[in-house]
Amino acid sequence: MKKTIALLPGDGIGKEVVDVTVEVLKSVAEHFNHQFQFNYGLIGGDAIDQKGNPLPEETLEVCRNADAIILGAVGGPKWDQNPVELRPERGLLALRKELDLFANLRPVKTFESLLDSSPLKKEYVEGVDFVIVRELTGGLYFGKPSERIDYNGEEAVVDTLFYKRAEIERILVSAFEIAKTRRKHVTSVDKANVLESSRLWREVAEEVGARYPDVVLEHMLVDNAAMQLIRSPKQFDVIVTENMFGDILSDEGSMITGSLGMLSSASLSSSGLHLYEPVHGSAPDIAGKNIANPIATILSAAMMLRQSLGLEEEAKAIEKAVDNVLNSGLRTADLADGGKFATTTEIGEEIKNALADDYEIINIINNYS
Numbered sequence: 001m002k003k004t005i006a007l008l009p010g011d012g013i014g015k016e017v018v019d020v021t022v023e024v025l026k027s028v029a030e031h032f033n034h035q036f037q038f039n040y041g042l043i044g045g046d047a048i049d050q051k052g053n054p055l056p057e058e059t060l061e062v063c064r065n066a067d068a069i070i071l072g073a074v075g076g077p078k079w080d081q082n083p084v085e086l087r088p089e090r091g092l093l094a095l096r097k098e099l100d101l102f103a104n105l106r107p108v109k110t111f112e113s114l115l116d117s118s119p120l121k122k123e124y125v126e127g128v129d130f131v132i133v134r135e136l137t138g139g140l141y142f143g144k145p146s147e148r149i150d151y152n153g154e155e156a157v158v159d160t161l162f163y164k165r166a167e168i169e170r171i172l173v174s175a176f177e178i179a180k181t182r183r184k185h186v187t188s189v190d191k192a193n194v195l196e197s198s199r200l201w202r203e204v205a206e207e208v209g210a211r212y213p214d215v216v217l218e219h220m221l222v223d224n225a226a227m228q229l230i231r232s233p234k235q236f237d238v239i240v241t242e243n244m245f246g247d248i249l250s251d252e253g254s255m256i257t258g259s260l261g262m263l264s265s266a267s268l269s270s271s272g273l274h275l276y277e278p279v280h281g282s283a284p285d286i287a288g289k290n291i292a293n294p295i296a297t298i299l300s301a302a303m304m305l306r307q308s309l310g311l312e313e314e315a316k317a318i319e320k321a322v323d324n325v326l327n328s329g330l331r332t333a334d335l336a337d338g339g340k341f342a343t344t345t346e347i348g349e350e351i352k353n354a355l356a357d358d359y360e361i362i363n364i365i366n367n368y369s
């Protein structure tokens, strides 16, 4: 199979984790006889420095001509004082909007070998398996006005939480469709006791829910949801929520697995061109040290193989290799609890080795069948 993958490493550890992920994908391509063409694009701070624009037109073209997109992360202190249109995050938001990447899936699933790495007690995290379906192209992130204003001579500021009914409906439909393939339970998270946007959200959730009689719909206020994620995370199957609530709850959810460096994501569009990225950011505090955990990005690549390229066996091979490496006790610093740790590139190498062992087994089985 011949496929084109757009690579947008971005800033900070984004580059380090994407580099390692590409090596893993090359190994998969070689062994499963695929041709992956990797086309790079600039985004974020790097793009501002080189092109004066956090999302240059060339990058959009690279994405539009690809079968799928992998992104590292954007941002860093170097650009934090820039005017809003020259902030790295603007590049990512513009990309999400341009490509209509409205459904952000963030699976939170614990790994047996990492049960002791979570700050939560083992009995609370064992068996946790839910997915956050985060609306990604609306809400507070995109509503206008969003600006500083003069309010009767006083400095003031306004951000706008804006949703069209259809935008709420399509993300809820996505959540229910996903729930149908899982444990058939949707928790719709909102702040309906305060926000009008949440009251419309709840109304639409009820309407969409009625079309899925086999799926249980539950509403939960976001402050309670933040608490329930820690108190009893196993109760969740599919959490669907608006853009900013999803951003916050997914970073919180990541700690159930032990580290933000473990959480992968897929941003799905209406057009079929999807983007895959770790949930974490550019981590300026550890950038350039070769100590970042690349697993979130590697698992995002597995999601890409499954969802965008239809390569289920290859996706499973990566997930199994990650599992094997973690089972062997190897950890990046974020999971090593102050003990001995492996570097970003070492983890990548070990995942490639684990893949190679797996291919060998596949070959042996094929030769005997």
Ligand SMILES: NC(=O)c1ccc[n+]([C@@H]2O[C@H](COP(=O)([O-])OP(=O)(O)OC[C@H]3O[C@@H](n4cnc5c(N)ncnc54)[C@H](O)[C@@H]3O)[C@@H](O)[C@H]2O)c1
Binding pocket: 013, 072, 073, 074, 075, 076, 077, 089, 092, 260, 261, 262, 277, 278, 279, 280, 281, 282, 283, 284, 285, 286, 291, 292, 293, 294, 296, 334
């Ligand atoms: N999708 C994205 O591109 C994205 C996401 C979040 C934040 N950001 C940007 O990243 C910059 C830094 O933001 P932040 O520090 O709040 O969030 P962050 O996610 O970059 O880092 C938060 C903490 O988690 C650690 N961490 C994150 N990923 C890790 C990994 N793979 N391995 C080990 N440790 C990891 C970091 O070292 C840091 O201590 C900001 O400019 C922000 O806008 C970008």
Ligand SMILES: CC(C)[C@H](C(=O)O)[C@@H](O)C(=O)O
Binding pocket: 074, 075, 089, 092, 093, 247, 279, 281
């Ligand atoms: C960098 C930032 C714009 C982004 C977001 O808030 O969506 C990030 O935190 C994420 O979770 O992907």
Ligand SMILES: [Mg+2]
Binding pocket: 247, 248, 251, 279
């Ligand atoms: Mg975030």
